[in-house]
Amino acid sequence: MELKRKDILSLSDLDREEIDLILQTADSFKEVSTREIKKVPALRGKTVINLFFEPSTRTRTSFELAGKRLSADVINISSTGSSTVKGESLLDTARNIEAMHSDFIIVRHASSGVPQFLAKSLQSAVINAGDGAHAHPSQGLLDLLTIKEAKGTLEGLKVVIVGDILHGRVAHSDIHGLLKYGADIHLVAPPTLIPIGIELWGVTVHYHLDEALHDADVVILLRLQLERQNTAYFPTLREYAKLYGLDRRRLSLAKEDALVMHPGPINRGVEVTSEVADGLSSVILKQVSNGIAVRMALLFLLSGGKND
């Protein structure tokens, strides 16, 4: 089995066998990060370019470490230091990078569709590291890996996703991934942050957190994308925290062994109380560790798929 594709753009393009292969490979890669010498020679001589037009610490560092632990050369380009501020177009920037013989371009951009556009225009493998409100496939995959690891399976789990679904590319990737395994997905948010018609994806929508949490296996909290909310979607952060914040009492409505997940960065006291974020149910830091393994798997599998 191999990954027969050039790029990873969204989880909706991947079929279940491909996701299984990625998760299985990531599971094997976890061991590399626990070694004294955290490096294997698999991608020696390959060049990975992190092209980030939006701020990111976790995802960029994670891709960078994933590349370095596979012995690839990794270069980071961020929007502030790049020539786009000098007026260069996106495609010209990308073509110039490719002219330096890159093998992978990891792209994050505030506009949906940028990775698709670059994938069509470039020879390099393109991995979407988050585009607008569209998708964040590597985060979706690491969430699947974290859930599968804790629960043994993804099938039939009740997963509650709380927060900004409207701007939530993480939510979109999680939903696409989980639906392929037949999870029972419940979305909770103020009505203004739920996209119209999302029920058609086969998910249940709630406006009250308490009723959704009953018997949940997994609770995924989303960050409020305050930078994308240019109009008021809810009156105050305090009200949001009160109605949609996860605290100990609310968590007790879910199953006893329920997992609490958050893609980070956390707004403590808003999406989740510190008590829950640092509690025994929380796998938030495990998500971060798994992120490296998943990204190593993506780089490794994509570099093997070039047979066109």
Next chain:
Amino acid sequence: MGTVILNSHEILRVLTRIAHEILERNEGAKEIILVGIQTGGVHLAKRIAHFIGKIEGTTPPTGTLDITLYRDDLAARKEYPTLKKTDIPVDMNDKKVVLVDDVLFTGRTIRAAMDSLIDLGRPKEIQLAVLVDRGHRELPIRADYVGKNLPTAFHEKVEVLLEEVGEEDRVLLNRGQKN
């Protein structure tokens, strides 16, 4: 179907002999770790450990090693083999590692395995045990313990089938197509 080179009784005898040879050369099993190369060597390492346990009373630790990430043909391959687990549960420093594989052919797998082991720790010694040595080495590598020396033509295929993967224990030689 190919010619049967070793049947289940012969495999049993050969592995028992290798267990004795490992004990003789290392004067016991105290410092030994058996590391099977994924996937063929993994079951054989466990079996040899079991035989050593029966002879000595203490079973040496075993580990598994996936050499995919260390292959020298990784960049050229069109299809990657599926990555399997590397798991060496004990500290290898100052221990003698016996690498176990099913078939010794070009020696490239063993080169990759040695590089991988040395990244994982600093064994006092690395030895090599194989069920079948079929020749055609492309690197200066030899086995310390050989189940059977089998002269082959380069295009022939040696297949090791084991109970652990749902087959009757046997080693087959497939003549294959001559080029």
